[in-house]
Amino acid sequence: MGQHQFEISYVFEYFVKLLPSLKITLLIVFSSIVIGVVVGLLVALPRLYRIPILQRLAGIYVSFFRGTPILIQLFLFYYGMPELFKVIGIDISRIPALYFVILAYALHSGAYISEMIRGAVAAVDRGQVEAAYAMGMSGFQAFSRIVLPQATAISIPVFANLVIGNLKDTSLAFSLGIMEMSGTARTIGALSQRFVEIYLALAILYLLISLALQKLFIHFERRLYRHEADAIASKREPRRGRRSFFRKLGPVTELPGKEARL
Amino acid sequence: MIKLTQIKKSFGRHQVLKGIDLTVEKGQVVAILGPSGSGKTTLLRCMNYLERPSEGEITIDEFTLNCRRPSKSDIHELRKKSAMVFQQYNLFRHKTALENVMEGLVIVQKVPKEQARVRSIELLEKVGLGSKLDSYPSQLSGGQQQRVGIARALALNPKVILFDEPTSSLDPELVGEVLSVIRKIAKEGITMIIVTHEMGFAQEVAGHVIFIDDGVIVERGTPNELFGSPKEERTKQFLKRFTPDGVYSI
Numbered sequence: 001m002g003q004h005q006f007e008i009s010y011v012f013e014y015f016v017k018l019l020p021s022l023k024i025t026l027l028i029v030f031s032s033i034v035i036g037v038v039v040g041l042l043v044a045l046p047r048l049y050r051i052p053i054l055q056r057l058a059g060i061y062v063s064f065f066r067g068t069p070i071l072i073q074l075f076l077f078y079y080g081m082p083e084l085f086k087v088i089g090i091d092i093s094r095i096p097a098l099y100f101v102i103l104a105y106a107l108h109s110g111a112y113i114s115e116m117i118r119g120a121v122a123a124v125d126r127g128q129v130e131a132a133y134a135m136g137m138s139g140f141q142a143f144s145r146i147v148l149p150q151a152t153a154i155s156i157p158v159f160a161n162l163v164i165g166n167l168k169d170t171s172l173a174f175s176l177g178i179m180e181m182s183g184t185a186r187t188i189g190a191l192s193q194r195f196v197e198i199y200l201a202l203a204i205l206y207l208l209i210s211l212a213l214q215k216l217f218i219h220f221e222r223r224l225y226r227h228e229a230d231a232i233a234s235k236r237e238p239r240r241g242r243r244s245f246f247r248k249l250g251p252v253t254e255l256p257g258k259e260a261r262l
Numbered sequence: 263m264i265k266l267t268q269i270k271k272s273f274g275r276h277q278v279l280k281g282i283d284l285t286v287e288k289g290q291v292v293a294i295l296g297p298s299g300s301g302k303t304t305l306l307r308c309m310n311y312l313e314r315p316s317e318g319e320i321t322i323d324e325f326t327l328n329c330r331r332p333s334k335s336d337i338h339e340l341r342k343k344s345a346m347v348f349q350q351y352n353l354f355r356h357k358t359a360l361e362n363v364m365e366g367l368v369i370v371q372k373v374p375k376e377q378a379r380v381r382s383i384e385l386l387e388k389v390g391l392g393s394k395l396d397s398y399p400s401q402l403s404g405g406q407q408q409r410v411g412i413a414r415a416l417a418l419n420p421k422v423i424l425f426d427e428p429t430s431s432l433d434p435e436l437v438g439e440v441l442s443v444i445r446k447i448a449k450e451g452i453t454m455i456i457v458t459h460e461m462g463f464a465q466e467v468a469g470h471v472i473f474i475d476d477g478v479i480v481e482r483g484t485p486n487e488l489f490g491s492p493k494e495e496r497t498k499q500f501l502k503r504f505t506p507d508g509v510y511s512i
């Protein structure tokens with residue numbers, strides 16, 4: 001509890017003060033997701049194509065990053081990696097903590113993204129792949145032209161949840177001294193003792209970014225699902241009555257209405 | 263033109279095809295009949311290697327593939343000789359009718375896009391879908407989707423088109439439109455192998471009928487021979503189920 005009477009004006013003041021650290025948060029989210037997508041794809045492929053040994057390794061990787069808390073992964077990376085590199089005679093102790101943080105979040109997301117890719121690829125109906133083979137396409141052509149575009153569309157809602165989850169997880173990066181939004185908030189709180197105001201401002205900031213991300217993903221989903229236009233419109237029919245405010249807050253899995261597409 | 267020699271296929275210990283020999287001449291329309299589970303689909307899928315035969319030899323248009331140890335490029339070569347029309351249509355759901363038909367031309371045969379477009383529009387008009395070029399499969403009825411499937415097969419200009427029960431997923435009122443398209447292309451002298459349960463249609467459109475049961479070809483002949491005076495007991499039993507009085511009107 002702070003020692004001060006709650007004053008709303010501080011919420012606005014701190015909100016503005018937090019804005020510069022938004023950069024760091026977004027940097028962590030963006031770079032770890034980009035790396036995570038690449039890693040996720042590389043990890044998903046041996047499992048999809050059942051490549052003997054790699055498949056096993058990929059499985060172990062996924063279990064580790066899904067089965068342990070992100071906070072512990074952060075510490076392991078930050079303290080463990082320099083030790084590991086010392087063994088082979090490389091000193092990485094002077095590399096800024098931010099890089100370890102990004103790597104940890106990237107591998108963490110990568111594990112979930114690989115599972116997402118696996119699920120989405122499996123969801124594309126096998127018959128279409130056979131049709132592609134039957135017309136003489138190679139495995140790569142069938143994957144890139146038929147499976148991938150549809151799997152991408154299927155993944156969007158799950159991916160949106162992953163990115164938003166990643167955004168919220170970055171609030172743990174302060175534990176390694178990273179001055180992203182939560183780290184900055186802690187510092188401001190410690191100095192001012194106005195904890196309610198600062199954490200309220202922080203919550204609002206996270207919420208706004210989450211909403212913006214959701215809007216962005218709904219937009220992508222609409223575009224990528226163009227081809228299922230009518231099927232989606234009729235599925236949505238009974239839910240039309242919902243208020244748009246709730247629709248915004250609802251899960252991104254909600255499919256777009258017909259009127260939006262025409 | 264097409265020759266299958268001793269095609270055998272097992273799933274685990276269950277032998278589904280027990281040595282199929284079949285020759286199809288250029289321009290012939292062959293109907294394959296048989297009870298459920300007799301191996302019709304499996305045989306058709308072996309012809310384009312969607313199913314890997316355990317043994318045997320497949321020749322299409324002077325290209326022979328031995329099923330023992332085919333290379334990737336051999337399989338690819340074989341597949342380019344044929345086209346398939348599926349029971350479940352299997353259209354590419356993220357592509358419009360026109361894009362579905364163009365896909366093989368552009369990607370597999372490397373035909374320039376503009377040329378592929380012109381040809382694809384022609385084919386879609388031929389199957390009566392000139393007004394649906396830009397529709398996605400989800401916006402088409404089953405009958406329309408299957409006609410796109412047929413146009414997509416025709417586009418590749420294959421040596422043979424393989425049909426696996428092209429009308430059996432359709433509502434009864436949509437069967438006619440698809441059969442009439444197949445009838446139309448049969449008249450153009452395109453080689454076709456059709457697995458079907460539409461006895462009347464097989465009788466009318468096929469020059470040759472084959473009856474399969476339990477992984478072997480039990481009987482073969484012209485429609486008149488097979489429907490009119492079947493020789494084998496199993497064939498008679500099978501046909502009886504479709505014509506209660508046991509005689510097929512010709």
Ligand SMILES: Nc1ncnc2c1ncn2[C@@H]1O[C@H](COP(=O)(O)OP(=O)(O)OP(=O)(O)O)[C@@H](O)[C@H]1O
Pocket residue numbers: 273278296297298299300301302303304305
């Ligand atoms: N992938 C598979 N794995 C195991 N068994 C299979 C597989 N595909 C087919 N079979 C079996 O092979 C047999 C022949 O199947 P197939 O689909 O060729 O029959 P069909 O003559 O096409 O029947 P229908 O008229 O019902 O389509 C069946 O007993 C089936 O259970």
Ligand SMILES: [Mg+2]
Pocket residue numbers: 302303304427
């Ligand atoms: Mg079948």
